Amino acid sequence: MRPPFQSRPLPAPRAPLPFIWRDASLCAAPDTWTYFRKVFSWTPGRNGTSAYAGFAADPTARVWLNGHLALDRTMRFVTPHIPVETLDLSPFLIAGENVLVVLHHWWGVPTFQRSPGGRPGIALVWDCEQNNAATDATWSWRDADEFDPHPHQTIGHDGARRIRFPVLLDTRREAPGLHAPAGDNRPDWRPAVPVISEAWACPLRKETPVLTLDDYIPAARLISTGRITRTASTAALPDHEVGRRIRETLHHPDRGAGVPPATWHGHPAHDSDVARASLPVSVASPHAACFFCQTPADDAQRRPLPSIVLNVQRSVFDGAAVAASTYLTLDFARPVHGYLTLDIADAPAGAILEFGYGELATNPRDGAPLITSDGHFDPEFTCGSPFGDRVILRGGPQTVTLPEERTWRYLLVHRSDDNLATTVITRIACRASQHPVTQTGAFAILDSQFQIRAPRFGAALVRLCLDHARITMSDTYVDTPGREDAQWLEDIQYRARLAATWFGDTTLRQVTLRHAVEQQDPQTGLFRVFAPEDYQTSGCQFLDWGMTWIGLLHDDWQWTGQTTLLQRYYPALKKFLTALKHLTTADGLLTGENCLADNHGSQRLDHATGESGYESIPNTWYYGYLLQSAEIADALDESADAAEYRHRAARLRAAFRRFLTESQRPEPGGQKPEKTTTSALHSHDGSGLRTPDSGFWPLSSGLCSVAELWTSDAGPHAWGQAAVVNAIYHGLIPDRATARAMLAAAFPAPDGIPPQNSPIKRWNTPTTIYRALRVLSEHGLGPLAAAHLAVTYGSHLPDGPLPEYFLSGPERQPIDPTGSHGWAAVPLAWLHDTVLGVRYHHATPTTSARIVVKPHYAGWDAVSGTVVTPAGPVTVRIDWPARSLTVTGPGVPVVKRLTGEAPGLPPLSTAINSVKHLVTLDT
Known part of the structure; x- marks a missing residue:
């Protein structure tokens, strides 16, 4: 279990923070990129032994020290509650001159989370008073002119204004020496201006560490390569229309097409089958793994691709068509969220790479393939328009990391220039941007009969849910990263529970609690269910989904046994319940x-x-x-x-x-x-x-x-x-x-799906599916719960992703008429607290802390798993036919009881604990 964040106590930030900006106007055009830079001296003895700094930016920025990345971006917030990131810079400091560089990105437009109500700026403070690196007028700034700014924000299909802009990057304009003390010899550096704004009136130190910086997820499989042709009108589209340009391009594959169709009859494929279920049969690799029949690969088994050489022919005109360049389509084998990174061994100056991102292989509205037989897909299908990125390369070797987060499963790369030389890419990866956690929890089905009925379903389901759980644990619990990219209260209670029992993390739950209280409406007393946000005056103040905040607070208390947060937030709780009373x-x-x-x-x-x-x-x-x-x-x-x-x-x-x-x-x-x-x-x-x-x-x-x-x-x-x-x-x-x-x-037998003419309406939200699985199990219908989970989630296996919440109804989403939210990993919580039956009870004035293990039969004769508790990991193994329940774990009292729900099984027998310091109590 990962130790709690904050290895040393740091003082609360003092307002006002020493913000700086380009000038005193505190204004900038949308999509403005700015470098800030400071050279400072460091003497380990004189400047102390610690090297902690607090950093804040409005709305976001990344930080390097001596060329080492220390922060990718800041936590989301709504003014004036600006978060202060805690940076441990000691690994990067050297005696003598050091260089701090900050790349600031000003959105300047309303977004799904927040309006442009803030003001652009950055602030850095050190906990060492003698240090001279704090932000002030000695810092310098210039335009980050390798980025082409533009006002074309991505707009979702439902009209929602997303955070992101298409990135237009030209690495030929990058200045060498930016991170060296001598500098880049650019004449346009100007002094920064200290500024003050009410937008930053309430700084607070963030509860969580910085997001991951060195977790690279490589592409797992090459789907297709070939040539591209474009009409003159497509080639002439504005630079920011990357997604449309990719969509209108014709693709001529030289590999990936013509693969024999897979055998798929609505049941798990066998080893002889040749395609993964989620891919159109014509683009599936003949050696693709079938996740129903093979153990899902872990991170180490998802091997990177060999070097890829893009050979591009000189353009020639053939009527109205622009002659071919080159493309490749990649599969990352799971949804990923972070920063697209490329290692390039060689490239001609001016080579143009365009990137389109895809999350789905089939259209959930009608079941049609989204990835065509030539490996082509529409990169604007899911997120909105305009969407896609373009990079123009300088000559020679280089590493390119796009500074905006993206979410994808499939990546479509175009090279669209006319240079005869080749571009050699040695790595294409996603540098993950997520909350740093280590998986400790586990679950496995050991039932051989079940394996025959549905091979590896359990492993595939757990893997899919874990993939989605990881990428949605960002700076907050994020519902749909890359699209809405919002935190909302409806299903966070159970996502926080699975984060605790699978990853041993509760800090993001505390972030959610704080965000809601910061934006509690002073007039209505209600919570915004998408906090933090201010894209509307009052936001979305739904009464019932706002109540989930109470469940989060109660869960945190049950986990910690401490009343500190109860005392801090009780006034907000009382105000909220008073508001409900009047409604x-x-x-x-x-x-x-x-x-x-x-x-x-x-x-x-x-x-x-x-x-x-x-x-x-x-x-x-x-x-x-x-x-x-x-x-x-x-x-x-x-x-x-x-x-x-x-x-x-x-x-x-x-x-x-x-x-x-x-x-x-x-x-x-x-x-x-x-x-x-x-x-x-x-x-x-x-x-x-x-x-x-x-x-x-x-x-x-x-x-x-x-x-x-x-x-x-x-x-x-x-x-x-x-x-x-x-x-x-x-x-x-x-x-x-x-x-x-x-x-x-x-939930009629055999799978809990009402017949077509039934008056019973199917559930929709992740909250309901978790509760359904739990109450079915607790009322002796565990096998029905498992069957319902299989039929509901099975349509998205082996690859996913899970369905989008806004595609509701059988006529819009035939593959899953529940229309449930994307990224719903909440069955992981049910596997731990109900199927394994592990629940922790903190100490009270009259009782000691204890772990209750009361599993419920789900039709799987033998299961095992590890559940993280506040006292430490607990490992459970259950053999229902033998009426055997074995528990190993920390030295706290354990209450164990097998329910009598398994049909046809002998009466309950006493289970012997395998660890002598565990105490088995009667129930």
Whole structure:
């Protein structure tokens, strides 16, 4: 487990920070690139023994010391809460003269996260008072003129304004000597100007270390190479239209085409098959690994490609077409996020490379291939337009790293100049930009019968989820890096849990907690669910998704056992719950207005027309988080508040009964049903409820379902998986038999997918799939949970990525009608806390810390794994037929219990602990 960040305590930054800029105006054109530089002396004895510095930039910058990269970019923020990065510069300092260089990038346009409300500038302070490297008027600046600035921001297909601009880089303009004390002999260096702005009024030291700087992910496979031809109009497109230029280019492959089609019949391929499922059969390598039948490769097995030589012929005109240059299409074997890096052994001066990025091999809207038989794809399909990068090379060997983050799985490279000489690329890699973590957690299915039914599904699923978990752990938990690139509260609670148990990291959870509080609306008391952002005046203040912040705070307390953050954030919690109290009706229910519920997976009231009524899903969340708030209040001796929160929860619970029904179902087409008696809907033999198609819904006992909506004219109506799952998860259906009947109706056998004519709407969000897997398992339906996971996620295996949240509905995303969020790795949390059953309980005034291991049977006869806890890693091995549960781990009490859910297994037997210092307690 990685040790906590911050190897030594550092003082809080003092405001104002010593910011500098090009001039006193604090203005710049969009997409402005600026170098700042400082030469300073360092004497180890006189300047102390430490070399820690604090660095801040608005909006972002990268830092070098003596040519060594120390920081790629700063953490996202919204003014005036500017983060201060802690840089350990000691590995790069030398006695005598040292050179600090900063490359600042000013966006200057509204983005998805923030408006241009900040001001451009940088600030650097040292914890050594005698050091003379702090930012001041002795620093110099000049234009970073190897970058061609332009105002053409990437705009998403939904109209969202992205952070990024296409990068237009000309390495011929790079000045040698920039990082040397003697300098680059450029005459245009000018003195920096100290500046002050309210945009930086609240500096704070960041909780997390700098993002990774030396994790290179090489390309794994060459898909295709060949020549390109362009029309004159395509060649004449503006420089920033890189993506469009690539899209309109014709590709003529000399390898990668003509591969025999793979055998694929809707089941895992065998070793004799020749293509990975996610690639069109015509471009798949004949030696491609089948991830269903082979153990997924780890990082060491993803070998880099050999050197690639791009031979480019001189251009000739053939009518309106521009004669061929060269292209290659690469597969990185997983989604990657970071900085495109190229090592070039030789190149002619003026060689032009264009880069297009792709994440998907098939169109989730219609299932059509996105990568064509010649290895071509549209680089603007996912992110928006204009999108793509261009580099013009200087002659000779060089290393090029584009300074803007990109996300891709597939990379399309064009060389579009007419020079006869060759460009030799020895490496094309992604230098990962992610939160530095080390994987400690693990999970494996050891069931040989399962392997026969679905070979390596478990390993492929875990690998895919881990890939996505890693790239979304950036400076915050990021939902869709490279597109929205936003942090939002809806599913962060479970992403934070898996980060803790798989990577031993909780610092990003603390970042999320702080970001939300910093932007809590002073008038409404509500949280912005995409914080930090200020792209709108008030942002997105959804009530229910904002409640997730309470779950994050409660989880952090349960992990640490400390009340420090509870005390710090309790005023914000109380303010938020006070706001919710004023948004409820007399019976304590939220109406659902200003809520998102299960997003596309739930039916909503028409609040725009004033439709009156209630929605069940937001109220289930409200109930559960009220009870957690009461526990937090108890921990802080706020007994009056705790009593109030429990009273509000009790009133809500009583009023919630209006959503529970066994007598009404919606008609096909979404029509509201007529008032119907229970007897009219029951079958004659009492075995179930009659559906619109004259089928029956099985009933084992009690109530059958939870309605999503209640209105005065129609009563309870609208049914969906999310409504059932959330009501059970938050404890509003305490009777186990009733809950099980509801789950069986909402998730019918064999895979939990309702039939096409079913009135049950499928779930949409990652929060719901985690909760569904958990409540199914906890109610004796673990094999159904595993089958549902397989059919839901299996369509994205072996490669992924997982689906995009904005592609909802079977008509838009036939491969996965749930339309769930991209990058949803939350099943990893279920594997640890439910299938392995490991949960940590911190010490209280009356109890000692303990680890509870209570696994649930998921149809896999033998499983094992390692789960990180605050006390250390815990390794679990379960053999269900033998009723054997073995636990090894830290020296804290362990409560172990095998549930009696596995069908056909013998009675529970006592499991013997394999480590003598573990204590097994009765339950």
